[in-house]
Amino acid sequence: xxxxxxxxxxxxxxxxxxxxxxxxxxxxxxxxxxxxxxxxxxxxxxxxxxxxxxxxxxxxxxxxxxxxxxxxxxxxxxxxxxxxxxxxxxxxxxxxxxxxxxxxxxxxxxxxxxxxxxxxxxxxxxxxxxxxxxxxxxxxxxxxxxxxxxxxxxxxxxxxxxxxxxxxxxxxxxxxxxxxxxxxxxxxxxxxxxxxxxxxxxxxxxxxxxxxxxxxxxxxxxxxxxxxxxxxxxxxxxxxxxxxxxxxxxxxxxxxxxxxxxxxxxxxxxxxxxxxxxxxxxxxxxxxxxxxxxxxxxxxxxxxxxxxxxxxxxxxxxxxxxxxxxxxxxxxxxxxxxxxxxxxxxxxxxxxxxxxxxxxxxxxxxxxxxxxxxxxxxxxxxxxxxxxxxxxxxxxxxxxxxxxxxxxxxxxxxxxxxxxxxxxxxxxxxxxxxxxxxxxxxxxxxxxxxxxxxxxxxxxxxxxxxxxxxxxxxxxxxxxxxxxxxxxxxxxxxxxxxxxxxxxxxxxxxxxxxxxxxxxxxxxxxxxxxxxxxxxxxxxxxxxxxxxxxxxxxxxxxxxxxxxxxxxxxxxxxxxxxxxxxxxxxxxxxxxxxxxxxxxxxxxxxxxxxx
Numbered sequence: 001x002x003x004x005x006x007x008x009x010x011x012x013x014x015x016x017x018x019x020x021x022x023x024x025x026x027x028x029x030x031x032x033x034x035x036x037x038x039x040x041x042x043x044x045x046x047x048x049x050x051x052x053x054x055x056x057x058x059x060x061x062x063x064x065x066x067x068x069x070x071x072x073x074x075x076x077x078x079x080x081x082x083x084x085x086x087x088x089x090x091x092x093x094x095x096x097x098x099x100x101x102x103x104x105x106x107x108x109x110x111x112x113x114x115x116x117x118x119x120x121x122x123x124x125x126x127x128x129x130x131x132x133x134x135x136x137x138x139x140x141x142x143x144x145x146x147x148x149x150x151x152x153x154x155x156x157x158x159x160x161x162x163x164x165x166x167x168x169x170x171x172x173x174x175x176x177x178x179x180x181x182x183x184x185x186x187x188x189x190x191x192x193x194x195x196x197x198x199x200x201x202x203x204x205x206x207x208x209x210x211x212x213x214x215x216x217x218x219x220x221x222x223x224x225x226x227x228x229x230x231x232x233x234x235x236x237x238x239x240x241x242x243x244x245x246x247x248x249x250x251x252x253x254x255x256x257x258x259x260x261x262x263x264x265x266x267x268x269x270x271x272x273x274x275x276x277x278x279x280x281x282x283x284x285x286x287x288x289x290x291x292x293x294x295x296x297x298x299x300x301x302x303x304x305x306x307x308x309x310x311x312x313x314x315x316x317x318x319x320x321x322x323x324x325x326x327x328x329x330x331x332x333x334x335x336x337x338x339x340x341x342x343x344x345x346x347x348x349x350x351x352x353x354x355x356x357x358x359x360x361x362x363x364x365x366x367x368x369x370x371x372x373x374x375x376x377x378x379x380x381x382x383x384x385x386x387x388x389x390x391x392x393x394x395x396x397x398x399x400x401x402x403x404x405x406x407x408x409x410x411x412x413x414x415x416x417x418x419x420x421x422x423x424x425x426x427x428x429x430x431x432x433x434x435x436x437x438x439x440x441x442x443x444x445x446x447x448x449x450x451x452x453x454x455x456x457x458x459x460x461x462x463x464x465x466x467x468x469x470x471x472x473x474x475x476x477x478x479x480x481x482x483x484x485x486x487x488x489x490x491x492x493x494x495x496x497x498x499x500x501x502x503x504x505x506x507x508x509x510x511x512x513x514x515x516x517x518x519x520x521x522x523x524x525x526x527x528x529x530x531x532x533x534x535x536x537x538x539x540x541x542x543x544x545x546x547x548x549x550x551x552x553x554x555x556x557x558x559x560x561x562x563x564x565x566x567x568x569x570x571x572x573x574x575x576x577x578x579x580x581x582x583x584x585x586x587x588x589x590x591x592x593x594x595x596x597x598x599x600x601x602x603x604x605x606x607x608x609x610x611x
Contacts, residue, residue: 022232025139025182026053026062026097033065033090036101037077039146039213040068043359044220045186048277049227050359051352052299055275056234058403063396065093066359067366073106074123079371082127088374089366091134098131098138099227100124101186103145103168104213111157112164121171128179141182141230144169146223149212151194152205162191184230186223189293190215193222196292207285218289221279225295237302237338238272244308251305266306266314266412271405276302276338278349280561282544302338306331306412313416318408319343321557321564325416341562343408349563351402353535358395361388419478419606422468422584425451431466437499438521439463439590453602455489455588463590465492465499467583474550474610477584480603482542483508486595487588492520493549493556494575494582501582502554502575504547504566505529506600509593515545515558515565520587522574530558530565537561542603550610552580 026032034046043066050064067089069079076082079089090098106120124142131138145168150160169187176183197205208219215223238255242248247262260268277300281287290296309328316323316335323340337344365388373381422430427447435441440462445455457463472494483489488507495501503520505513514533519525537543537560546559553573558566575582586602588594 024057024233025231026057026060028060028062030060030062030097031065031093031095032062032097032099033067033093033095034099034101035085035090036068036099036143037072037105038068038070039104039215040066040101041070042214042220043068043356043363044215044217045223045227047352047355047359048221048224051348051355052224052228052233052277054355054399054403055277055348055351056237058274058400058405061400064359065095066362067093068101071105072102074102074120074127077105082123083130086127086130086134088371091131095135096138097141098135099141099143099184100127101143101145102127103165103172104148107161107164107168109148109161110164111159112167117167117171120168124172124175128175128181139182140179141184141227142172142176143227144172144183144185144187146186146215146219147191147194147209149194149206149209151191152198152202152209153212162187182230184227186226189226190219190222193289193293197288200292201288204285204288208289216285218283218286221286222289222293222295225293225299228299233299235297235299235301237274237276237300238270239301239303239305240270241303241305241334242266242268242307244306250307264414266309268410269407270410271407272302272344273405275344275348275351275403276300278341278345278352279338281339282561283541296336296338300338301336302344303334304331304337305334308332309412310414312414314412314414315416317411317413320409322417325418331412341559343406343564346563347402347406349536351399353532354395354399354402357535358392358399361392361395364388365392415611417608417611419476419608421605422607423451423453423602423605425603428453428466430469432469434465434467434497434499434585436497437463437465439465439499439587442588444588448601451603453586453605454599455586455602456599457588457590457594457596460596461591461594463588463594465495465585465587467492467495467497467585469583471581471583472607472609473581475584476546476548476608476610477605478544478546478607479605480542480544481506481601482540483600484595484598485509485539487598487600488512488593489589489600490518490520490587491545491547492583492585492587493547494554494579495520495585496576496579496582499585499587500576501585502549502556502570503587504545504556504558506545506587514543515560517556517558517566517568519574524572525570525574528566528568530560533560533565536563536565548610552578 046066053062071077145165148161150162209215239253240255241251243250249257255272258269311328315325323342442458442462442464444458445466448454490503492501500521503518505516507513513529516529518527548557555569
């Protein structure tokens with residue numbers, strides 16, 4: 001995402017009028033069960049909601065159960081009849097809140113039919129009656145079914161199937177009014193987003209609901225927004241305003257500020273009481289959905305405003321890492337930090353990774369053991385279920401611990417050091433292929449459509465490196481990468497022509513690692529492998545890597561998809577002759593650590609020299 005796009009989102013958030021804030025509907029110690037069909041079974045909108053609640057309200061101790069089953073209707077489905085589903089997969093968890101999303105399958109993917117509609121009406125009323133009887137006081141959220149995509153593709157019959165779902169949605173609105181249910185519309189807001197996305201980029205918009213029924217993560221995020229809005233979820237993460245004229249904090253909403261100092265550098269320690277949603281705006285489909293919606297303004301405002309600074313540009317540093325460069329006018333207008341992959345963003349991403357793991361553990365316990373084994377008299381069945389329940393609880397504890405507020409040191413430093421492109425996307429200008437590297441001298445470096453530098457072995461076993469023509473001392477290098485599985489590559493820092501360098505690993509093999517440090521052809525370097533790179537890496541997609549090397553004794557830091565995974569310092573300078581500069585290089589590993597014909601792809605290669 002470009003800096004100008006970040007600023008557009010930030011300024012829009014600042015200018016948008018604030019609506020009257022109602023009370024968030026989830027209470028401390030609430031237990032929420034998400035009930036529904038395959039769209040709920042995807043565990044995407046539900047996990048977004050879970051992470052939002054955990055990170056926005058880290059002290060509420062709300063718990064969640066994901067109980068969707070593919071193919072379900074109001075009468076049941078592959079998991080059994082509806083009463084079986086309710087009595088096995090919902091009621092035993094004693095929820096205080098239940099969300100129900102059914103309807104996609106109930107309309108049978110055909111034009112509206114009164115008899116089929118009557119089955120839906122009667123079935124939904126039966127579910128509500130059963131829940132109110134078994135769970136006195138339960139709060140039920142009737143979810144109007146998510147859309148069938150008749151926007152980015154032509155309808156299959158006159159009027160389209162989504163029009164049928166809207167009639168089902170209207171029935172739920174009436175039922176919610178008569179039976180005192182909370183109503184959440186997951187159809188119209190998503191359809192409106194699709195229409196805007198389709199206008200902006202028709203080809204990419206089709207990826208939001210790739211099969212017209214099951215949204216990808218981008219579509220599910222906007223669905224989660226709709227459900228959270230139905231619960232009166234707040235937009236505020238934090239809102240801090242600093243005033244240079246008084247050298248004080250003018251506003252600290254949902255945050256605390258201490259040790260505020262105004263000089264050439266403005267610095268302070270800030271502790272936000274909640275975290276932003278870790279939305280990956282570097283993903284094109286996600287960015288399109290977010291830009292085509294009000295998600296950031298409605299649910300994700302982490303505002304920083306600084307008034308009265310001298311004209312010019314300022315680098316924003318958080319915990320010693322540069323997060324962006326902004327003008328004094330930008331800072332006076334206000335920056336939405338939730339649009340940037342800050343340490344707070346990274347903390348929220350860690351919580352979400354735990355959310356996904358915990359939801360998967362429960363799903364394994366329920367779908368792979370409890371249900372298949374319910375007719376068996378296995379001696380260790382109960383112990384197995386209890387062990388998985390204990391693991392679920394352990395992960396829940398870890399989730400809540402990971403969401404707790406953490407202080408961060410902020411600095412605004414005058415001046416601007418910007419990234420400069422070192423790959424023009426057309427040819428290898430500014431680069432050359434090493435003829436003396438021990439992996440080989442492969443000529444398999446080509447620039448393909450879309451400005452992608454692709455590397456491969458030109459003959460089986462013959463690898464090599466491509467290097468920048470110039471050398472660098474202290475610098476950051478940033479690039480996107482998308483390797484085929486089975487390739488071992490690396491990003492070389494301060495490399496010699498022979499490829500003697502500090503290597504950032506891009507080892508996409510069994511037992512490999514991405515983002516670690518290795519001494520390539522260097523003696524006595526004890527490298528580093530980050531422990532959780534796998535949960536950050538996106539298979540078969542573009543990933544973003546940023547690496548920084550500085551100091552005569554090299555200090556290397558690595559960020560993968562916006563999250564710092566490596567912070568490593570060597571015991572000494574192990575480069576030949578103690579060199580403190582060198583070239584930047586990309587590797588095709590030689591030998592059999594490369595599947596013949598597979599490729600490594602790089603793009604958007606930029607470098608920033610450090611002062």
